[in-house]
Amino acid sequence: MVESIPEMTMKFTKMEKFEGIDFRHYNKKMHFILTTMKAVYVLTTPRPTKVEEGVVETIGEIRRRQKWDNDDYICKGHIMNGMSDALFHIHSEPLYAKELWDTLELKYITEDVSSKKFLVSDFNNFKMDDSRSVTEQYNELLGIYGQFKMHHMNMDESIVVSSIIDKLPPS
Incomplete structure (x- = not known):
């Protein structure tokens, strides 16, 4: 059965909030959600520009720009909704979803590493x-x-135990 966008959005709210740790995990989940909503393209496609003043815009150009603006709004809303309240307030300034996404990637991928x-x-x-x-x-x-x-850094338990034993003081 195919779900409607409102049904998918309701399930989205059940996703764990991004707290600033493990951005790659948040990135994958968010990218999947935005792809499912057919709006992820705004993270890589520039906003269609208005034609020069004095030139008549076609209805197709107006609709493309309006669709992009709507999809950008959806993307930014979902990205922001996926964050903890503290991060939401820190990152609420960017005008476009791409600016927000690039800022998050730059900050949290570097921080994770x-x-x-x-x-x-x-x-x-x-x-x-x-x-x-x-x-x-x-x-x-x-x-x-x-x-x-x-x-999410895994270490074999036997290595952990061996390392702890090696770290014991001589006494």
Whole structure:
């Protein structure tokens, strides 16, 4: 059975809100939704321009521009609706969906990559010492590992256990 756009939109609201972490996951879901709605083209196609002053516009040109404007509005609305309230307020300025999308890609893909690099570095360079309790340091290390899962970075459990054992203080 083929669903109507309003039915698809209702299901869209069930999508988890983008909180600023794992943009690639949000990107894929949003791209699928916008493709399904046949509006994703506004992220790659410039807005049709008005003809020069004094030249009569055809009805086809007017309709193309109006369709693009409507699809852009739908895209921007869905992209914004997919964000957490905090991000919604931060990114509500761009006029067009493409500007918004480019801003999100630039900011959050770069942020995801750099935060993952720091996580790996933090985990690899973590050293336990005798000045603090082993339990406290173990919990700190588990916190770093928990962030791995949050970023969908998988690490074999045997490697995690082996790494933690290697990080235990000599005592």
